[in-house]
Amino acid sequence: MFHVRVDRMEAVMAEPAFGARCSAALADRGPLCVGIDPHDESLRAWGLNTDISGVEYFCMTLVDALAGQVAVMKPQSAFFERFGSAGTAVLEKVVTRARSAGTLVLLDAKRGDIGSTMQAYAQAYLDPISPLAVDAVTATPFLGVGSLRPMFEAADAHGAGVFVLALTSNPEGNAVQRARRKDGRTVAQSIIDEVGNLNASRRPLGSLGVVVGATVGACRSQAVPVERQKTYGITHTTGSVGEAAHDLSRLAGPILVPGMGTQGGKPADLKRVLGEATDLAIPSYSREIARHGPSVDRLRAVARTLAEQCGEALRP
Amino acid sequence: MFHVRVDRMEAVMAEPAFGARCSAALADRGPLCVGIDPHDESLRAWGLNTDISGVEYFCMTLVDALAGQVAVMKPQSAFFERFGSAGTAVLEKVVTRARSAGTLVLLDAKRGDIGSTMQAYAQAYLDPISPLAVDAVTATPFLGVGSLRPMFEAADAHGAGVFVLALTSNPEGNAVQRARRKDGRTVAQSIIDEVGNLNASRRPLGSLGVVVGATVGACRSQAVPVERQKTYGITHTTGSVGEAAHDLSRLAGPILVPGMGTQGGKPADLKRVLGEATDLAIPSYSREIARHGPSVDRLRAVARTLAEQCGEALRP
Numbered sequence: 001m002f003h004v005r006v007d008r009m010e011a012v013m014a015e016p017a018f019g020a021r022c023s024a025a026l027a028d029r030g031p032l033c034v035g036i037d038p039h040d041e042s043l044r045a046w047g048l049n050t051d052i053s054g055v056e057y058f059c060m061t062l063v064d065a066l067a068g069q070v071a072v073m074k075p076q077s078a079f080f081e082r083f084g085s086a087g088t089a090v091l092e093k094v095v096t097r098a099r100s101a102g103t104l105v106l107l108d109a110k111r112g113d114i115g116s117t118m119q120a121y122a123q124a125y126l127d128p129i130s131p132l133a134v135d136a137v138t139a140t141p142f143l144g145v146g147s148l149r150p151m152f153e154a155a156d157a158h159g160a161g162v163f164v165l166a167l168t169s170n171p172e173g174n175a176v177q178r179a180r181r182k183d184g185r186t187v188a189q190s191i192i193d194e195v196g197n198l199n200a201s202r203r204p205l206g207s208l209g210v211v212v213g214a215t216v217g218a219c220r221s222q223a224v225p226v227e228r229q230k231t232y233g234i235t236h237t238t239g240s241v242g243e244a245a246h247d248l249s250r251l252a253g254p255i256l257v258p259g260m261g262t263q264g265g266k267p268a269d270l271k272r273v274l275g276e277a278t279d280l281a282i283p284s285y286s287r288e289i290a291r292h293g294p295s296v297d298r299l300r301a302v303a304r305t306l307a308e309q310c311g312e313a314l315r316p
Numbered sequence: 317m318f319h320v321r322v323d324r325m326e327a328v329m330a331e332p333a334f335g336a337r338c339s340a341a342l343a344d345r346g347p348l349c350v351g352i353d354p355h356d357e358s359l360r361a362w363g364l365n366t367d368i369s370g371v372e373y374f375c376m377t378l379v380d381a382l383a384g385q386v387a388v389m390k391p392q393s394a395f396f397e398r399f400g401s402a403g404t405a406v407l408e409k410v411v412t413r414a415r416s417a418g419t420l421v422l423l424d425a426k427r428g429d430i431g432s433t434m435q436a437y438a439q440a441y442l443d444p445i446s447p448l449a450v451d452a453v454t455a456t457p458f459l460g461v462g463s464l465r466p467m468f469e470a471a472d473a474h475g476a477g478v479f480v481l482a483l484t485s486n487p488e489g490n491a492v493q494r495a496r497r498k499d500g501r502t503v504a505q506s507i508i509d510e511v512g513n514l515n516a517s518r519r520p521l522g523s524l525g526v527v528v529g530a531t532v533g534a535c536r537s538q539a540v541p542v543e544r545q546k547t548y549g550i551t552h553t554t555g556s557v558g559e560a561a562h563d564l565s566r567l568a569g570p571i572l573v574p575g576m577g578t579q580g581g582k583p584a585d586l587k588r589v590l591g592e593a594t595d596l597a598i599p600s601y602s603r604e605i606a607r608h609g610p611s612v613d614r615l616r617a618v619a620r621t622l623a624e625q626c627g628e629a630l631r632p
Contacts, residue, residue: 078427085447116353124400130399141458170462171462
């Protein structure tokens, strides 16, 4: 598993770490990630068939318009998986074309498992010889941040990155993410801290990041009353919504901020959510950009505007 | 999302719910799930190349030997994903052949997301028209059990099942799964309870299940000292290891128990872990079975033996 051929080793040594590549791309092109979410509604809005040919046209249009223009593109694996191997084949093309054009590809796959299975996911998405090799991938820590170690090791070996889910915007997430450990920290904070510890030896800038939703109010310490919610037929008390301030200041790694644009997040939310951890913020927009397509000019214009607005909002 | 064509509706009415199909299969063939985990070590043990042709031979041998003989087969998606679209194409064949032979296929994919993305995962794995449609899929509730709703609705519509991760055997999982909500319950217990509530209207038997590792000691109430562990360079106190008894008695749905065999779980662990919730236990073995291949006779013999041993251990 750890045997690497010398030629591979040289390639690895030559590839800068993801943290450095990501930082350079954000500084150069502005803090923006463009989500590639080929769901039926977006395909229909462009007048496309809701089949694999529609998916391919939608994605390739976005890639050809924006790869090389924006820092990061983020395909959402689920929308490809629904077409089986044909969908995966299109995802391979999307990833390859976007990377060739010089944009970092962050695959939103939210994988998480243990042992040899986690190792297989690492191989699938971070090993350069895989047909689906990307620059970085999202991972889910329900089995503990430690269970993701094979992914972290592969990232380290291949100059790639991993973004670990920490705090999401959806209210149902609180039941897990804001539960408390014995030491008083929330699950989300302990995840942020563990990822920060893994980045510690790479300060000022590691390659392991976290995912924090744009509308979570993560760094507010203002108390919000605990609400009782009726969700999907289950009445439950949401843990400690809004009570906990989450501290991202010792992360020393990139922060993906999804939920921007049509999902409700605004540039002005970024500092509120991220506090002082604004250096490596990656605000991610999907429909807000796609709805301006398929016109290449309009796609480029909206991406430029959003990158500028986010850059302005994140200025120290 | 809730519009279902009449012809589809009729097809749905004709297909019994997963809970009923699963119960019948377990009663008929014994409580056993055979994991299909084509990792390199297992391929080498059979003298196969560690490439996609080796994966296909390995999986098809297991399917041809055991589908129709055992209640459930569980391919692990990660081992196919590492070969990109070629791997997904083999997974499609494995799923189709195993289902045709009359074995229930539970895809271990551990997907979890929100909104339209979760809907796309539901479509990918539970919609009968998908090339990867299976009988049931595993799901990860880091974004809350409620976030999985599109998957539950698809299961309901198509007579399929969903197994939600609750309590895993790996020690790193405790930091999340045994954290406490405001109401004092662990995250794991709240997941079990939410799934149980969703099954409530389908008593005695719902189609939504949970995943509980064979070596967690879930139903012991015996106190185990909190340990300090050094994991991957991070020293942390594991939440409340072993302190919490987890109650599966109101689940009214199937329980997947991975980690049997070479991973350490024994038939005698089942009652300890599951308490009285033994009706719908699905102990899952992978390497313990595969290591007897590629001989079809030996594969069938070991599967028969393990199904008998588990059936014996689970007898009330």
